[in-house]
Amino acid sequence: MPSYLHSHHLSTRFQALDQFLIEHQQLWKPRPFTTLRLDWETTHPELATHLRQCSLADAETDSAADALPAPFPQLAQQAQQLTALGSLPQTDLPPAAHRLDVAVPGRKWQQIEAFASHLAFHHQPRHWLDWCSGKGHLGRRLLQPGQQLTCLEYDAELVAAGQALSAHHHLPAQHVHQDVMASDSACHLAGEKSVVALHACGDLHVRLMQLASQQGCRQLAIAPCCYNRIAVQHYQPLSTAAQASGLQLSLDDLGLPLSETVTAGARVRRQRDTSMARRLGFDLLQRQQRQRDEYLPTPSLPVAWLEKPFEQYCRDLAELKQLPLNGNPDWAALEAAGWQRLAEVRNLERVRNLFRRPLEVWLVLDRALFLEEQGFEVRLGLFCDYPLTPRNLLILAERDR
Numbered sequence: 001m002p003s004y005l006h007s008h009h010l011s012t013r014f015q016a017l018d019q020f021l022i023e024h025q026q027l028w029k030p031r032p033f034t035t036l037r038l039d040w041e042t043t044h045p046e047l048a049t050h051l052r053q054c055s056l057a058d059a060e061t062d063s064a065a066d067a068l069p070a071p072f073p074q075l076a077q078q079a080q081q082l083t084a085l086g087s088l089p090q091t092d093l094p095p096a097a098h099r100l101d102v103a104v105p106g107r108k109w110q111q112i113e114a115f116a117s118h119l120a121f122h123h124q125p126r127h128w129l130d131w132c133s134g135k136g137h138l139g140r141r142l143l144q145p146g147q148q149l150t151c152l153e154y155d156a157e158l159v160a161a162g163q164a165l166s167a168h169h170h171l172p173a174q175h176v177h178q179d180v181m182a183s184d185s186a187c188h189l190a191g192e193k194s195v196v197a198l199h200a201c202g203d204l205h206v207r208l209m210q211l212a213s214q215q216g217c218r219q220l221a222i223a224p225c226c227y228n229r230i231a232v233q234h235y236q237p238l239s240t241a242a243q244a245s246g247l248q249l250s251l252d253d254l255g256l257p258l259s260e261t262v263t264a265g266a267r268v269r270r271q272r273d274t275s276m277a278r279r280l281g282f283d284l285l286q287r288q289q290r291q292r293d294e295y296l297p298t299p300s301l302p303v304a305w306l307e308k309p310f311e312q313y314c315r316d317l318a319e320l321k322q323l324p325l326n327g328n329p330d331w332a333a334l335e336a337a338g339w340q341r342l343a344e345v346r347n348l349e350r351v352r353n354l355f356r357r358p359l360e361v362w363l364v365l366d367r368a369l370f371l372e373e374q375g376f377e378v379r380l381g382l383f384c385d386y387p388l389t390p391r392n393l394l395i396l397a398e399r400d401r
């Protein structure tokens, strides 16, 4: 069983991941969806040929890594070793008060329970601060007799709903209508708060870490998500180690850890496949028409567009992109080629996908190392199993003041 990471293990693991990601950049940075031929196909022809012959169903099951040509099995094994992480220690969190989970979707409640039962701080928190709290379900779940709770949220309806729920349960909670990106958000972090942030997106949790370091904040528990929701075009490393790294990350790269589709049902999957096959078919058409071997970004389209015959779909999309269509395109052939490309893209993406978790752990370690530089004692581990939420990494940071 792997264990969670702390102290010098954080930087050792970061350096190993950094090296792995840099060494194999050409395997995970280019996207098969937008590039007809990937550079690495020349370096690994056997693997490329094999993957291009696999079916859509093969990509879907994504099994038998061992049976694929080199270097796939070796990379899969390395990625697994480099991302091995154990659970953080569990606490004996008292059971939730009666009916506290009413109106919380089942899955969300399970995530909250898991998060709340892994906050093994050395000192007993006195005042919880729920950062980007939504209705504040997590904060309420944590609140014990003698403690206080402040919830920060910028959606006024969620603030009101949260306040009503806390009042209903007679809890000493204050729900504050606050944009955490605004300059006045720092004041909420003063006074030895224990801050929790469950799935606060990109900039929102980064802002928390920066402010918390400057303020007197004692304890932090952060489960990051949406690494690509940032205001700038390129990733800004936080720790000295990541600042020294040669790895440059674009918004596209930052989306890689979030690209898995865990829970879609059959109908949604079919819709997604059709939409992508059509886009890929249109992509072939636009390359012919523009006589440029270059991807043309297209906007997301209403699902109803999938009901249109393929020719109409392409004509409407071409009009939207102000692309004049000449000659007599072979619509049936293009549509079939789109499906064929979908199978190839999905299978080639299996290589890229090997780097999803390594990149995510690299990003989270950057956060962990930053907090350590700021004087926190940091632990990084899991708070729940992957199927409950793929964003299952938790940073616990604590310092004495």
Ligand SMILES: C[S@@+](CC[C@H](N)C(=O)[O-])C[C@H]1O[C@@H](n2cnc3c(N)ncnc32)[C@H](O)[C@@H]1O
Pocket (backbone or CB within 6 Å): 108, 131, 132, 133, 134, 135, 138, 152, 153, 154, 155, 158, 178, 179, 180, 181, 197, 198, 199, 200, 201, 204
């Ligand atoms: C993914 S949700 C997580 C909510 C809650 N922590 C949970 O786990 O259920 C992110 C929350 O952040 C809020 N939010 C987004 N931007 C914000 C900002 N600038 N200031 C405060 N809250 C924000 C959203 O309204 C939303 O409720």
